[in-house]
Amino acid sequence: MGTNADSTPWLSLFREHPGLERCVPHVSLGEFPTPITHCASLGTALGVKGLYIKRDDWSGSQYGGNKVRKLEFLLGKALQDGAKEVLTFGFTGSNHALATAFYAREIGLRSISMFLPQPNSWNLRRNLLLGYHCGAELHEYSSRRTLALGTIYQTARHTMFSGRKPTFIPPGGSAPPGIVGIINAAFELRDQIRAGVMAKPDVVYVAVGSMGTAVGLTIGFEAAELDIRVAPVRVIDATLANAERMQTLARETVTYLRSLDPNFPTCHRAQMEYTLREGFFGAHYALYTKEGMEAVRLLREAEGIQLDGTYSGKAFAALLGDARAGNLTEKTVLFWNTFNSRDPWRTMPDVDYHRLPHRFHRYFEEPVQPLDAE
Ligand SMILES: *Cc1c(COP(=O)(O)O)cnc(C)c1O
Numbered sequence: 001m002g003t004n005a006d007s008t009p010w011l012s013l014f015r016e017h018p019g020l021e022r023c024v025p026h027v028s029l030g031e032f033p034t035p036i037t038h039c040a041s042l043g044t045a046l047g048v049k050g051l052y053i054k055r056d057d058w059s060g061s062q063y064g065g066n067k068v069r070k071l072e073f074l075l076g077k078a079l080q081d082g083a084k085e086v087l088t089f090g091f092t093g094s095n096h097a098l099a100t101a102f103y104a105r106e107i108g109l110r111s112i113s114m115f116l117p118q119p120n121s122w123n124l125r126r127n128l129l130l131g132y133h134c135g136a137e138l139h140e141y142s143s144r145r146t147l148a149l150g151t152i153y154q155t156a157r158h159t160m161f162s163g164r165k166p167t168f169i170p171p172g173g174s175a176p177p178g179i180v181g182i183i184n185a186a187f188e189l190r191d192q193i194r195a196g197v198m199a200k201p202d203v204v205y206v207a208v209g210s211m212g213t214a215v216g217l218t219i220g221f222e223a224a225e226l227d228i229r230v231a232p233v234r235v236i237d238a239t240l241a242n243a244e245r246m247q248t249l250a251r252e253t254v255t256y257l258r259s260l261d262p263n264f265p266t267c268h269r270a271q272m273e274y275t276l277r278e279g280f281f282g283a284h285y286a287l288y289t290k291e292g293m294e295a296v297r298l299l300r301e302a303e304g305i306q307l308d309g310t311y312s313g314k315a316f317a318a319l320l321g322d323a324r325a326g327n328l329t330e331k332t333v334l335f336w337n338t339f340n341s342r343d344p345w346r347t348m349p350d351v352d353y354h355r356l357p358h359r360f361h362r363y364f365e366e367p368v369q370p371l372d373a374e
Contacts, residue, residue, distance in 0.1 A: 012187035013180070016224070019261035024180060025076035029103050030060040030068040033188045036197050036334075042302040043333075046323040050332035052198050053305065054189065057341035060103075065340035066213050067099035069185055070178030074169050075103060077177050083167035085158055087112040087151075091286060092140055092363070093124030093310070095340060096172045096210070101136035102344070112158065112166060114151055115140040118286040120363050121372045123308055128360055129351045130344060140359050172210025174249065176256035179216040183257075186220020189334075193226075201228055201334035207315035208232040208241050208276060213338060215249045219270040228334075231322075233277040233315040236285050243274040250274075280318045286310045288371040291317040305337065309372060312339040 010032060014021035035055045043051030059068040078086055086104050090097040090113065097113040104111040113136050118124065131138060139154065141147040159165045169175075193200050204221075208214045214232035221228045234241050250271045257264040282289035288309035295316040296307045307313045319335055322328050353364040 011184050012191050013184035013220075016187055017261055017264055019263055020180075020257070023260045024073065025080040025177075026073055027076040027079055027107060029072050029075070029106065030064070032059070032069075033192060034059050034064075036192060037303065037305070038198065039303055042299075045302075046320070046328070047326065048323050048328045048333050049330055050199060050201075052201065052332070052334045053303070054185075054204075054334055054336045056185070057305070057337045057339050060340075060342065062342055063099060063102045063340055063344050064342045065095055065099060066182070066336075066338035067096045067173055068103070069181035070173035070212060071099060071103050071181070073181045074173055074175070074178045075100075075107060075109070078109065078167040078169070079107060081167060082164075083109060084162050084164050085110040085112060085166040086169050087114065087154065087158070087166040088169040088173075089114045089147075089151075089171045091116050091118035092360070093118055093121060093127050093286060095123075095127065095308075095311075097136070098127045098131045098134075099340075100169055100173070101131045101134040105134045110135060110137070110162075112137045112154060113139065114147060114154070116144070116147060117142065119284065120366055120368045121286065121288075121309065122368055123310070124286075125353075125363060125368075126345055128356060128363065129353065130348060132356055133348050133351050138357055138360065140357075170210070172212055174210035174212030174215075176249075176253040179212045179219070179249070179253045180257065182213050182216025183220040183223065183253075186217050186226065187224050190224045190226055198334070199332050200226065202331040203229045203231050203328075204334045204336055205231045205233060205315055205319045206336040207311040207338055208234050208246075209236045209311060211241050211246050211249055213336070214274075215246050215253065215270075217336070218273070219250055219253060219267050222267045222270045223265050231277055231318065232274065233318040234281050235311050235314045236281070238281075241276065243276060246274040246276075247271055277318045280314045280321075282314070288369060289314060289317070290371070291321070293371050295320055306339070306341050307337070308339045312337060 092115040101111040292313035296313040
């Protein structure tokens with residue numbers, strides 16, 4: 001771990017745009033580059049020319065997933081701003097809120113998680129217990145309105161006790177500073193292609209929640225002059241993730257980067273081009289689908305890689321659907337694995353759920369959703 005001075009030379013983005021290195025706050029938390037796995041026999045079985053997986057599930061030695069890349073920049077900025085506490089938002093099983101709690105603690109910051117309810121699952125239970133173990137203050141609200149009021153209240157309360165307003169981190173970490181971490185990932189992939197780790201993929205499949213990962217990769221591939229199509233698979237309500245909102249986020253991110261380094265390219269295409277893959281979302285956010293769980297099972301059995309039912313399983317189901325329809329026979333395909341596969345729970349002391357705020361007990365007392373057998 002370190003700050004700008006000792007850690008940044010490894011970042012592909014900064015090697016390419018040294019102007020950014022001087023002014024973009026960053027703290028090293030993860031382990032990069034993440035490896036790429038070649039799934040030769042699964043690719044053959046599916047009739048795909050080349051099938052590869054970008055192992056962002058190993059982006060950290062203790063806790064991985066796509067949020068680590070964003071948090072290196074978001075928490076870097078929080079440190080630079082002198083923050084003592086960070087406050088973030090998500091649904092109750094949020095991997096983002098957990099990653100924030102986990103890495104905030106690593107760098108000596110306290111964290112507050114503001115949740116809205118979601119369908120029950122084992123992953124949600126594990127995330128809540130680990131978040132609690134990491135010292136996160138956990139709150140859940142029944143509606144957006146009470147969440148907004150609760151945020152005002154908690155902000156006032158924490159400001160009074162710690163003498164400083166908590167630093168807000170948006171849902172999923174998908175604000176321009178966080179997305180810079182994903183843009184770096186695109187440059188990282190380019191370096192790996194140049195080093196012969198894999199041939200340039202024709203298409204990258206990725207799950208879309210708060211949109212930052214898909215937007216960041218699209219900007220990054222254009223900035224790195226890589227002709228790679230992003231297939232963004234929507235796994236959250238269409239009011240939250242849609243083409244228009246992705247364009248806005250892309251525009252804001254490019255504007256942010258160009259305000260720091262005018263040499264960063266304008267990336268016109270990335271500000272326009274979003275066609276979300278529909279049809280894999282199912283009925284509700286975090287409600288697992290049959291196709292998604294089949295995709296989870298298939299990858300576990302073929303490669304020993306664990307996906308989740310909320311995001312990565314649904315995205316991999318889209319890839320499977322396209323492969324089986326014969327649309328990928330001539331394609332080199334990269335699946336961007338956004339889910340954490342490290343096991344920080346292994347070393348966690350048993351946390352009794354009764355120690356969580358009362359409101360969360362029901363998740364441990366009511367059954368998990370039917371498709372979440374384990
Ligand atoms: C957050 C998350 C995503 C979605 O990434 P966004 O940048 O929010 O679109 C995908 N997969 C997993 C496992 C996640 O936790």
